[in-house]
Amino acid sequence: MATFVMQSLGCEVSAINTVNFSKGSPHALRGERYFVLIAIPLSGNHTAYGQVKGTKTPADQIAALYDGLRQSHLNDFDVMLSGYIPSAEAVEEVGKIGRELRYSSTMKPGSFFWVFDPVMGDNGRLYVAEEIVPAYKSLLREADLILPNQFEAETLSGVKITDLSSLVKAIEALHHTYQIPHILITSLRLSTSNATLPTNSLTTDDVLTVIGSTRRADHSPRLFRIDIPAYPIFFSGTGDMLAALTVARLREAVFAAGLQKTAHWLSPDDVESAELPLAKATEKVLASMQAVLAKTAAAMEVELKASEDADEKALGTRSTEENGAADEAKRKHLMKTKAAEVRVVRNVEDLRNPPDIEGFRAKPLEF
Numbered sequence: 001m002a003t004f005v006m007q008s009l010g011c012e013v014s015a016i017n018t019v020n021f022s023k024g025s026p027h028a029l030r031g032e033r034y035f036v037l038i039a040i041p042l043s044g045n046h047t048a049y050g051q052v053k054g055t056k057t058p059a060d061q062i063a064a065l066y067d068g069l070r071q072s073h074l075n076d077f078d079v080m081l082s083g084y085i086p087s088a089e090a091v092e093e094v095g096k097i098g099r100e101l102r103y104s105s106t107m108k109p110g111s112f113f114w115v116f117d118p119v120m121g122d123n124g125r126l127y128v129a130e131e132i133v134p135a136y137k138s139l140l141r142e143a144d145l146i147l148p149n150q151f152e153a154e155t156l157s158g159v160k161i162t163d164l165s166s167l168v169k170a171i172e173a174l175h176h177t178y179q180i181p182h183i184l185i186t187s188l189r190l191s192t193s194n195a196t197l198p199t200n201s202l203t204t205d206d207v208l209t210v211i212g213s214t215r216r217a218d219h220s221p222r223l224f225r226i227d228i229p230a231y232p233i234f235f236s237g238t239g240d241m242l243a244a245l246t247v248a249r250l251r252e253a254v255f256a257a258g259l260q261k262t263a264h265w266l267s268p269d270d271v272e273s274a275e276l277p278l279a280k281a282t283e284k285v286l287a288s289m290q291a292v293l294a295k296t297a298a299a300m301e302v303e304l305k306a307s308e309d310a311d312e313k314a315l316g317t318r319s320t321e322e323n324g325a326a327d328e329a330k331r332k333h334l335m336k337t338k339a340a341e342v343r344v345v346r347n348v349e350d351l352r353n354p355p356d357i358e359g360f361r362a363k364p365l366e367f
Contacts, residue, residue, distance in 0.1 A: 001237040001240040001241050001244065001342070001344065002015075002036055002081060002083065002240040002241070002243060002244040003015045003036060003244075004344065004345070005240075005241055005244035005245055005248075005344065005351060006036065006081075006244045006247060006248055008348050008351050008352060009245075009248040009249075009351060009352060010248075011247070011248055013035075013036055014035050014036070014069060014074065014077070015036045016035075016036070016057070016062055016065050016066065017057060018056070018057050018062070018083070018084055018085050018086055018090065019054060019055065019056050019057060019084070019086060020054045020055050020056075020057065035069075035075070035077040035079070035080040035081070035097075035101070036080075036081045036082075036083075036244075056086035056087070057086065057090065058087070058089070058090065059087065059089035059090045059092065059093040060093075062090055062093045062094065062097075063093050063096075066097050075101070077101060077112065078111065078112065078113070078251070079112070079113045079114075079115065079247055079251065080097070080098055080101055080112070080113075080114045080115070081115045081117070081243055081244065081247050082094050082098070082114070082115070082116055082117065083117045083119055083239070083240055083243060084117075084119040085119070085132070086128075087129065087132070088129065088131040088132050088134075088135040091132055091135035091136060091139065092135060092138075094139075095135075095138065095139045095142065098114050098139065098142050098143075099142060101114075102114070102142060108261075109261055109262060109263040110254075110259065110260050110261045110262050110263060110264075110265055111261075113144045113145070113251075113264070113265060114142060114143050114144050114145070115143075115144065115145045115147065115243060115246065115247050115250075116139065116140070116142075116143035116144075116145065116146045116147070117146070117147040117148075117239065117240075117243045118136045118140075118146060118147075118148050118152050118156060119152075119239065120132060120133060120136065120151075120152050120155060121151050121152065121155070122149055122151050122152075123151065124151055125151075126155075133155060136156070137156060137178075140156065140174075140178035140180060141178050141179055141180075143178075143180060144180075144181050144182060144264050144265065145180075145181070145182035145183070145184065145246070145250070145278070146174070146180055146182075146183055146184070147184050147186055147239075147242065147243055147246065148183075148185060148186070149185065149186050149187045149239075150185060150187060150188050150189075150196070153170050153171075153174070153183075153185050154170065156174060156178075157169075157170040157171075157173040157174050157177075158173065159173055161188070161196060162195070162196055163194055163195045163196060164190070164194035164195075164365075164367055165367070167185075167188070167196075167211065168221070168223070168367045171183055171185070171211070171213050171221050171223065172220070172221055175213070175215045175219045175220070175221055176219050179215075179219065180215070181214065181215055181264040181265070181266055182212075182213070182214050182215075182264075182265075182278050183212065183213045183221075184210065184211070184212045184213075184246065184278065184282065185210065185211040185212070186210060186239065186242055187208050187209075187210070188208070188209045188210070188211060189206065189207075189208060189209065189230075190209045206230040206232075207227045207228065207229060207230060208227070208228050208229075208230040209225055209226070209227050209228075210225065210226045210227075210228065210282060210286065211223060211224070211225050211365065212224050212225075212226075212273075212276070212278050212279060212282055212362070213273070213278075214266065214267060214273075214276045214277075214278050215266070216269045217269055222271075222272070222273040222276060223273055223364070223365035223367065224273040224274050224276065224278075224279045224282075224362040224363060224364055224365055225362070225363055225364075225365045226282060226283065226286055226360055226361070226362050226363070228286050228290055228360065229290065231293060231297055233297060233300065233340055234337075234340060235293060235296065235340055235342050236337070236340070236341070236342070237342055238289065238293070238342065241289060241292075241342065241344065242285060242289060245284070245285040245288055245289065245351065246281060246282070246285050249280075249281035249282075249284045249285050250265070250277060250278060250281040252281070253277035253278070253280040253281045254277045256277070256280075257277050259277065265277065272364065273362070273364045273365065274361075274362040274363055274364050279362035280362075282362060283357055283360045283361060283362055284354045284357060285354075286360045287354035287355060287356055287357045287359070287360045288350050288351050288354040290356075290360070291347065291350040291354065291355050291356070292342060292343065292344055292347045292350050292351070293342070295343055295347050295350075296340070296341075296342050296343045296347075299339075299343055300339040300340050303339040304335070304336065304339050307335055307339075
């Protein structure tokens with residue numbers, strides 16, 4: 001997902017898969033040079049199906065693959081994007097790579113930028129080993145931009161987010177404790193009173209809120225928010241899609257602001273939150289994502305309806321005894337998961353030219 005999205009926006013990508021599941025392989029386009037460590041395949045087998053075939057990439061293989069780039073002088077990367085990392089040892093290896101790339105850019109401010117997606121869990125629980133959490137925390141000071149969801153932001157900051165006040169405290173903690181320049185919390189549910197709603201309250205009328213911040217020189221936050229419609233559907237790979245779009249769109253916004261030679265791409269303190277390059281990038285990112293997901297949801301409905309009609313016609317030729325209730329439930333789950341695969345390839349034009357950006361304008365977060 002991440003590789004295809006970035007390539008579609010003109011990025012030259014060198015990718016190391018941190019897991020290798022059965023998947024398709026998209027085409028490439030030319031552009032800037034990016035280094036990506038990712039997990040979710042563009043299409044095909046992934047964990048949402050409840051069954052996978054493939055392997056997790058161990059730390060020594062990540063090191064060997066990167067060494068292959070280094071020895072051929074192919075490691076002159078402008079941006080590094082890291083996503084799901086399967087073990088604490090692998091996290092440490094990714095950290096070594098990030099530090100090496102950072103060190104190589106010491107004399108050229110702004111020439112290297114690390115986008116760090118700390119994939120650890122969601123909905124109040126970890127889905128990685130507990131020892132990965134301190135390993136991630138040890139790398140936060142090296143990152144330029146982090147992309148946690150609400151649970152991951154809570155885990156990293158040590159602040160439980162229950163309302164707007166605690167949200168601000170969590171972001172302040174990340175800016176101050178780890179000196180992270182840019183933060184984008186990718187999914188929150190805030191009520192009109194700015195109190196967070198429980199995750200299981202999702203309905204078709206719910207709204208997701210994305211919160212971003214770029215710190216000032218004193219590490220205080222500049223906060224913006226964008227509210228987007230939430231679909232009552234689980235789409236696999238949207239985190240990688242968001243991260244990849246953010247990489248390309250943020251670099252674009254940074255060049256437009258003339259900050260490409262500024263350390264960490266930090267804006268002057270007098271730039272308002274809604275005018276930050278991160279805010280401008282996020283507007284385009286969310287406009288693209290909502291267009292693709294809307295078309296995916298519509299196609300999913302058609303596909304499921306066709307499957308239901310086929311089931312009705314087959315009724316009587318297939319008995320419960322032959323299939324079993326458990327097998328039938330599994331079949332329907334697999335069918336629904338397949339129908340929810342994000343239609344990113346066929347809607348690539350929405351990635352390149354996001355529609356309805358006006359509907360996703362960033363607003364200063366009042367606190």
